[in-house]
Amino acid sequence: MKKESLGWVRPELCSMSGYSVLESPEGTIKLDAMENPFGLPEDVRSRLAREVSSLSFNRYPDPQARELKEVVSGVLGVPTPRLFFGNGSDEVLLNLFLATSGAIVSPEPTFSMYRIIAKSVGRPFRGFSLLSDLSLDMKALERVLQEEEPGILVLATPNNPTGTAYSMEQIAQAATLASQAGFTTLLDEAYYPFHGESVLDGLSDLENLLVLRTFSKMGLAGLRLGFLSAPEEIVGILDKIRLPYNMDALTQKAAVFLLKEVLPLLEDQVREIRVLRDELQEKMSRISGVSPVPSRANFILFRVFGKSPEALFQFILGKGILVRDVSSHHPLLSGTLRVTVGTREENMIFLNALKEGMRS
Ligand code: PMP
DSSP: OOGGGGTTSOHHHHHOOOOOOOOOOTTOEEOSSOOOSSOOOHHHHHHHHHHHHTSOTTSOOOTTOHHHHHHHHHHHTOOGGGEEEESSHHHHHHHHHHTOSSOEEEEESOOTHHHHHHHHTTOOEEEEEOOTTSOOOHHHHHHHHHHSOSOEEEEESSOTTTOOOOOHHHHHHHHHHHHHTTOEEEEEOTTHHHHOOOHHHHTTTSTTEEEEEESIIIIITTTOOEEEEOOHHHHHHHHHHSOTTOSOHHHHHHHHHHHHHSHHHHHHHHHHHHHHHHHHHHHHHTSTTEEEOOOSSSEEEEEESSSOHHHHHHHHHHTTEEOEEOTTSOGGGTTEEEEEOOOHHHHHHHHHHHHHHHHO
16 A cells, blocks of 8 residues: 555554464464363353344344343442443453543553553553562652653553562552552453452552453453443543443343353363463473463463573474463563463473473
């Protein structure tokens, strides 16, 4: 396309990189995207099919997703007026950043969509580095908060791609600094199910605290259902800017059914994934030249020594397993790859490929 025909496009978007998802050949073991490896049993799937077949596809869905809100409110103990839904937590972030007048500030390395969404909606993004032990650099945070127009401080805990979680004290300290500088703090608790500690239990009385969650990681990534717990006034503002029917009828129906019927099953799967994670981590740490970062999530970041991460990634892919090479994403990630916890069998296949790859 001729350069002149792009004259109407915001110039910064031409050079911006988007979110990259690698295509994997049929049959590849997918350990790249923090998905639950188990899936739903056959009887649940057929009951779900019956549920959704009763929908009136000629009608718009409930714009307020009221039934879903009631169910999620019951599951979480968050009152319905404090809940805001999105097509995945990505869409909640989009709406939040659209509502923000100032900068999006976040310690890095972290989930790349914070930067991508901020840039997409024309808000400044200001990253600052974590310390080398992957904890928060409070001095750097304080400086950045002073330098930027008040917006949102985003903390992912557990963090992607490090798998590490911030302590409640660190979170409280960071949120207090943010609040003093006129920022609000968003805790992205996407990996909460695998960690078990939430500010919703501990620090919910701190004003200005927003909590983002998703049903993706515990086993419903295909549904695209993320939500925010926020003060009612904030939900009211976000409701003005979200698209009217952002929660489609299929998602609403399926999520209500699944949350009523299979939550205990998903919780069992999460417990199993935590056990598998700890086993995998332990086995990885016994491989010479491999150093896994202790994880509180459903994935493990690991550093390799004496081996190029790109070459190792390709070797593992050659064995039919897709992991994620994050080594070029941030200086603190140099020499690292990230693997999502799979079934016991998938983890074994991965471990064998990793062992062989490190020797080759
Ligand atoms: N937050 C974090 C920290 C993530 O890692 C991800 C997914 N990779 C998301 C949010 C987005 O999740 P979803 O849109 O599926 O809810």
